[in-house]
Amino acid sequence: MVELGTRGVSSGAANIGTWSDDGGLSIIKNGISHSRPGSESYGKKTTYVLTSVLEEPFLRLRSGSRGDLDDDVLYEGYVKELADLIALEIGVQFEIRPVLDGKYGSRDGSRKGGWNGMIGELIRHEADLAIGPLTISSTREAVVDFSTPFMSAEVSILVQDTSSAVRDTSGLFSFLTPLSREVWVCVACAYVGVSIVIFIVSRFSPDEWVIEDGANGGSRIRNQFSVGNSFWFALSSLAQQSNELAPRSAAGRVVSGTWWFFTVIVIAAYTANLAAFRTSHNIEPLISSADQLARQTEIEYGTVLGGTTMDFFSKSTIPTYNRMWEFMVARRGHVFVNSTSEGVHRVRSTPGGRYAFLVESPIAEYAETRLPCDTITATTRAGLSRDLNSGGGYGVATSKGSDIKEDVNKAILSLRETGKLARLKAKWWYEDSQCRAPSSLLGNSGRHNQGSELTLANLSGLFFVLVLGLILAMVLALCEFCHNSRQESKRGKIPFSDSIKTKARQAIQGGVESDGLRFYGGDSSAL
Numbered sequence: 001m002v003e004l005g006t007r008g009v010s011s012g013a014a015n016i017g018t019w020s021d022d023g024g025l026s027i028i029k030n031g032i033s034h035s036r037p038g039s040e041s042y043g044k045k046t047t048y049v050l051t052s053v054l055e056e057p058f059l060r061l062r063s064g065s066r067g068d069l070d071d072d073v074l075y076e077g078y079v080k081e082l083a084d085l086i087a088l089e090i091g092v093q094f095e096i097r098p099v100l101d102g103k104y105g106s107r108d109g110s111r112k113g114g115w116n117g118m119i120g121e122l123i124r125h126e127a128d129l130a131i132g133p134l135t136i137s138s139t140r141e142a143v144v145d146f147s148t149p150f151m152s153a154e155v156s157i158l159v160q161d162t163s164s165a166v167r168d169t170s171g172l173f174s175f176l177t178p179l180s181r182e183v184w185v186c187v188a189c190a191y192v193g194v195s196i197v198i199f200i201v202s203r204f205s206p207d208e209w210v211i212e213d214g215a216n217g218g219s220r221i222r223n224q225f226s227v228g229n230s231f232w233f234a235l236s237s238l239a240q241q242s243n244e245l246a247p248r249s250a251a252g253r254v255v256s257g258t259w260w261f262f263t264v265i266v267i268a269a270y271t272a273n274l275a276a277f278r279t280s281h282n283i284e285p286l287i288s289s290a291d292q293l294a295r296q297t298e299i300e301y302g303t304v305l306g307g308t309t310m311d312f313f314s315k316s317t318i319p320t321y322n323r324m325w326e327f328m329v330a331r332r333g334h335v336f337v338n339s340t341s342e343g344v345h346r347v348r349s350t351p352g353g354r355y356a357f358l359v360e361s362p363i364a365e366y367a368e369t370r371l372p373c374d375t376i377t378a379t380t381r382a383g384l385s386r387d388l389n390s391g392g393g394y395g396v397a398t399s400k401g402s403d404i405k406e407d408v409n410k411a412i413l414s415l416r417e418t419g420k421l422a423r424l425k426a427k428w429w430y431e432d433s434q435c436r437a438p439s440s441l442l443g444n445s446g447r448h449n450q451g452s453e454l455t456l457a458n459l460s461g462l463f464f465v466l467v468l469g470l471i472l473a474m475v476l477a478l479c480e481f482c483h484n485s486r487q488e489s490k491r492g493k494i495p496f497s498d499s500i501k502t503k504a505r506q507a508i509q510g511g512v513e514s515d516g517l518r519f520y521g522g523d524s525s526a527l
Contacts, residue, residue: 129402150395156361
């Protein structure tokens with residue numbers, strides 16, 4: 001088939017299409033072959049239409065984008081990046097077109113082909129493939145082809161988190177849980193540091209030396225803050241216990257005052273957090289299993305209307321799930337939702353957590369990472385078995401007889417083997433998290449530790465104050481030592497340097513006989 005051009009470089013006959021008995025009519029436009037929709041075989045193309053649903057984090061409009069831009073600028077999300085990886089693997093291009101009705105795909109007798117959503121567009125050849133939260137099921141497999149699952153998806157129970165902190169506080173060392181490991185290490189280092197500093201400043205501060213009777217009948221100057229006493233003083237202060245030791249010098253009192261302030265804050269924070277941990281541990285979750293959900297009537301529950309989760313419950317032969325389905329059918333008018341975003345919003349907005357949303361696990365996991373961080377997956381928290389399962393996963397759907405089905409399937413397998421699928425999910429689910437630590441990564445509601453466990457970031461200011469106090473104390477001790485050495489040099493009429501050396505040697509040795517008393521405090525009678 002040719003077209004006769006009349007202007008410029010397009011003058012003359014140009015090939016615009018081909019016809020074959022097997023493939024039918026294929027129009028060539030701008031160098032790209034476009035097959036006639038409905039033909040039994042597409043022929044080989046370089047650009048394919050990809051349908052998906054605008055739902056975070058799978059696909060969304062890029063912030064500030066306009067509708068006249070191409071796909072690379074207009075859309076972003078997991079589907080966009082997965083499509084780019086597949087396209088790179090098989091050497092084609094994808095044109096992203098979000099599904100018009102915003103649905104995934106279920107039977108709809110009012111539509112041509114009997115299906116709506118992404119599945120309907122594939123059946124009507126309005127799109128070549130579909131990538132998104134599209135669960136593989138036997139009903140859909142009968143009308144379209146699916147690739148190997150690129151993401152596992154099982155039914156989870158998304159509920160509102162009604163407790164401020166949910167954490168398992170059982171265990172031999174559960175008393176350590178109110179403070180993070182980094183905080184405990186820093187407290188231990190602070191204890192050692194304070195003990196050493198108070199020992200040093202006491203050695204070089206004349207006010208800390210006292211006169212006592214020597215063993216041979218003479219007098220001896222002794223410092224009460226020995227190495228052992230310094231560590232004991234810091235430990236008793238940390239435990240908020242009384243101690244007979246008391247610093248006399250200004251530097252020693254600065255160290256002690258700063259350390260006492262530090263210990264008061266740390267002990268208060270630990271005590272309050274320990275009580276919060278024990279209280280939150282005794283709070284029972286409203287829902288912890290599917291069986292518990294089926295046996296009660298106060299909390300309503302539902303799923304997306306026309307989705308595979310709804311199809312799973314309607315066809316299940318397990319008594320528990322039959323009861324749940326009968327409950328949902330009896331309240332059909334207000335327990336089903338039209339989209340997953342509507343279901344998540346209803347979980348968050350229902351007072352007292354009186355609505356549970358039955359949804360695929362990737363959707364529930366993503367909801368846990370979004371502000372205001374008030375949802376939790378009951379199956380994850382309760383450690384349930386994985387029997388509440390729709391049996392499938394998310395796969396790439398293609399029209400029956402599509403020429404890229406096998407290539408897409410091989411690409412998915414290759415991306416899984418190289419770890420790119422795992423990295424892609426981690427990027428859009430967890431690295432982009434607005435909450436602290438998604439439970440899907442930590443196993444047991446790890447995100448909810450943010451309101452309980454104190455980290456180093458919470459107490460960094462307190463450690464900063466302690467360090468400043470220790471530095472100030474050492475500066476004061478040095479000034480006091482130099483001033484006293486200057487006074488001794490004038491009184492004894494000896495060089496200032498000799499006075500410093502003598503007093504430093506005596507401080508290091510830890511004691512002086514009575515004939516050396518004049519080097520401490522000037523007047524020995526004052527001692």
